[in-house]
Amino acid sequence: MTGPEILAAVKAERARQSRLWNRDHDHGHGDCSSPDVPGSVKVAVLTEEVGEVARAFLDGDVPGLRRELTEVVSVGWAWLEGL
Numbered sequence: 001m002t003g004p005e006i007l008a009a010v011k012a013e014r015a016r017q018s019r020l021w022n023r024d025h026d027h028g029h030g031d032c033s034s035p036d037v038p039g040s041v042k043v044a045v046l047t048e049e050v051g052e053v054a055r056a057f058l059d060g061d062v063p064g065l066r067r068e069l070t071e072v073v074s075v076g077w078a079w080l081e082g083l
Contacts, residue, residue: 001066006070009070010073010074010077014077017031017074017078018030018031018033018078027041031078032045032046032075032078032082033079033081035082037082042075042079045075046075046076046079049068050072052071053065053068053072055068056068
């Protein structure tokens with residue numbers, strides 16, 4: 001993937017996360033960019049995504065690895081937006 005392709009994939013994933021979590025839920029309201037979601041939940045979300053990166057890597061699942069790395073970057077991006 002090229003830089004522009006990576007950025008487009010991350011932006012698309014950020015939009016997906018935003019749409020998916022734009023509601024009240026057990027941990028507040030919104031995605032990891034929301035000040036209504038506690039930092040402990042954001043750490044858990046990011047850690048879960050990193051675990052999925054490890055699983056995809058260990059399984060030799062290159063498309064899955066690409067997808068999970070995109071999700072890690074997107075969660076981190078969301079969290080940075082909320083700081």
